[in-house]
Amino acid sequence: xxxxxxxxxxxxxxxxxxxxxxxxxxxxxxxxxxxxxxxxxxxxxxxxxxxxxxxxxxxxxxxxxxxxxxxxxxxxxxxxxxxxxxxxxxxxxxxxxxxxxxxxxxxxxxxxxxxxxxxxxxxxxxxxxxxxxxxxxxxxxxxxxxxxxxxxxxxxxxxxxxxxxxxxxxxxxxxxxxxxxxxxxxxxxxxxxxxxxxxxxxxxxxxxxxxxxxxxxxxxxxx
Numbered sequence: 001x002x003x004x005x006x007x008x009x010x011x012x013x014x015x016x017x018x019x020x021x022x023x024x025x026x027x028x029x030x031x032x033x034x035x036x037x038x039x040x041x042x043x044x045x046x047x048x049x050x051x052x053x054x055x056x057x058x059x060x061x062x063x064x065x066x067x068x069x070x071x072x073x074x075x076x077x078x079x080x081x082x083x084x085x086x087x088x089x090x091x092x093x094x095x096x097x098x099x100x101x102x103x104x105x106x107x108x109x110x111x112x113x114x115x116x117x118x119x120x121x122x123x124x125x126x127x128x129x130x131x132x133x134x135x136x137x138x139x140x141x142x143x144x145x146x147x148x149x150x151x152x153x154x155x156x157x158x159x160x161x162x163x164x165x166x167x168x169x170x171x172x173x174x175x176x177x178x179x180x181x182x183x184x185x186x187x188x189x190x191x192x193x194x195x196x197x198x199x200x201x202x203x204x205x206x207x208x209x210x211x212x213x214x215x216x217x218x219x220x221x222x223x
Contacts, residue, residue, distance in 0.1 A: 001200070003221040004035055009200070010218070011062060011091075011185070011208045013040035015160075021048060027211055028052040031059050034218055037206075038062045038091055043084060050088025060125070062091040065116065068161040070095035070131070074112045081116055091125040093156055098131050101143055113150035127154035127185055132174075133164040140170060144177045158188035160208060165189040168198055175202050193220045 012031060014023045024045050031039045031053070040062035041049040050061050063084045066072045072080075077094065084092055094116055100108045117126050128150060130143040147155040155178060157171065166189040175184055186199055187208025196207065196217050209217065 001221065003218050006196070006221050007034045007036045007218050009205070009207055010036050010214050011038040011040055011187075011206065012036050012211045012214050013062070013208065014045070015040055015042050015064065015067065019045075021045065024049055025052060030211060030215070032056055034215070035059065036214065040064065040093070040208075042067070043080060046084055046087040046089050060090040061088050062093065063089040064093045064095060064129075064159075066095040066097075067093075068095065068159045070097045070129070071099055074115060077112070077116050078119055081120055085120060085124060089124065091127065092120060093127040093129055094152075095129045095159065096131070096143060096146070098134055101146075102135075102139060106142065106146060110146045110149055113146065113152065117151045125154070126152045127156045128152045129156045129159055129187075131159060131162055132157040132167070132170060133162045133188065137170070137173065140174065141177055144174055148178060148181045152182060154183045154185045154206065156185040156187055156208070160188040160210070162188065166195055166199075168195070171199055171204065172202055175204065193217050
C-alpha cells in the first residue's frame, strides 16, 4: 500500500462544536492535497463544503444524521437527511438510537433505520454509527444485525465523541459478524500506523481518523 491508497480509505472531518468555516476550508485543502476519500462536516456547513469540493469528483462530501447522540425523533432525522442530500452530501452517517437499543427496543431502532435509509437516493452511501464504546459485546452483535437488516452500506464503530481507544478485538468481532454483508468503517481512537495496518489486514474498508493522525499515517507511507 502507498500513501495515495491509504488516503483513499480515510475520512477526515470537521465535526467538533468549535469548528468554523476556516477549519472546513483548511481540511478541504488537506483532502485535495492528499486525496482523502471523504470530508465530513456538521449539517449547517454541508453546502459550504460541497462548494469547496465541487471540482474534486473523487473526494466525497459527508455529513451525519442525528449526531452525536442519535436520540433525535425519527421525523427530525428524516428531515435532516433530506436537507443534507439537497445541500450536496454524498455519504451520510446515521447515528443509531443507542438508548433505544440498550432498552431492548430493537423494532424501533430497525424501523427508524429502514425509514431513514429508504428516504435517501440510491447513489448516496449510507453508514450507521453504533457507538461501540457504549455497548457490551452482545449489544454490538445486536446492533450489527440491525444494520445488516436496515439496507445500509456500512456499519461504523463510533462518532469519535465517546472516549476510548480503538479495540482491535472488537473490530475483528464486527468483521466476523458482518462477513461481507455490510462494509465496516472504524472511527474513534485510531492514532497509529500500527493500528491502521492491523485493521486493513482484518479487511476494514474505511476509517474515520482525526486529521492530525490521518496525516501522520498517510505520510508514514511516503517515508
